[in-house]
Amino acid sequence: MLRQLARTASKAAQRPLARSLATQALSRPALRSPRTPSSPSVLMRQASSTTPHSSTVDPQESAAQQALDEGTEALSRGDLETAKKAYERSVGIKQTSVGYYNLGVVQYQLRDLASAITSFEASIEHTPSSVKPTFPDPDAPTPELTPAQAILADTHTNLGAAYILTSPPRPEKALEHLQKALMMNPDDGEVCYNLAAVLEATGELDEALIAYERSLKLGIARAEINVRNISAKIIGKRREEEEKAKQTGGSVASQDVSPSS
Structure with a gap:
């Protein structure tokens, strides 16, 4: 039930269906990499190598983007440890919401839930203040999410998953984040x-x-x-x-x- 890495801006609208929670909502669901179909499955998103606000001018951001690309490439090979190090290097150079989000997904896959929660929370902290969960107009069509909004919605979804898996589980926190994810995209x-x-x-x-x-x-x-x-x-x-x-x-x-x- 974990959303996979943040997508590129060009694929922001391509949202594959998610997997559900286990039959018993508080049981431990397994995890699968997008490139390892033999593994158990969870809710995922496609890997991304582009931040919502990429720049070719800022050398620091360019270096962070390169590390982000390396992490996504490593993940596509199923090399979680290399992907983790690359994402850690990316946020070490420049802290971004997408960098922390991708790091959190890998940490979740490595069963390091405490670190995953910390990274997902950091992703929320580095989301622009203009991007936040709000109640949509029920009489208006649901607008397409921007890349930053999509990352934030997926981050709240993943935090819901992580809090279910903590020991002991924290369903109240899971509910809080799943509700925020639905506030951003009520048609999910x-x-x-x-x-x-x-x-x-x-x-x-x-x-x-x-x-x-x-x-x-x-x-x-x-x-x-x-x-x-x-x-x-x-x-x-x-x-x-x-x-x-x-x-x-x-x-x-x-x-x-x-x-x-």
């Missing part, structure tokens, strides 16, 4: 599905049902099974509550009519 059905899975795992069944239904409308066909299952859970829960209320009410009534001494 996979993130909506993942949000529903975390809500279900934390017992928020009514909200989870709403999120599953929306993800189904957004084209996530497997959400139909979740909608049926969680609807059954809600009905069963309400029946239990009604039975308890009847038992409590009967007990109170019998006490009220009993004679006092």
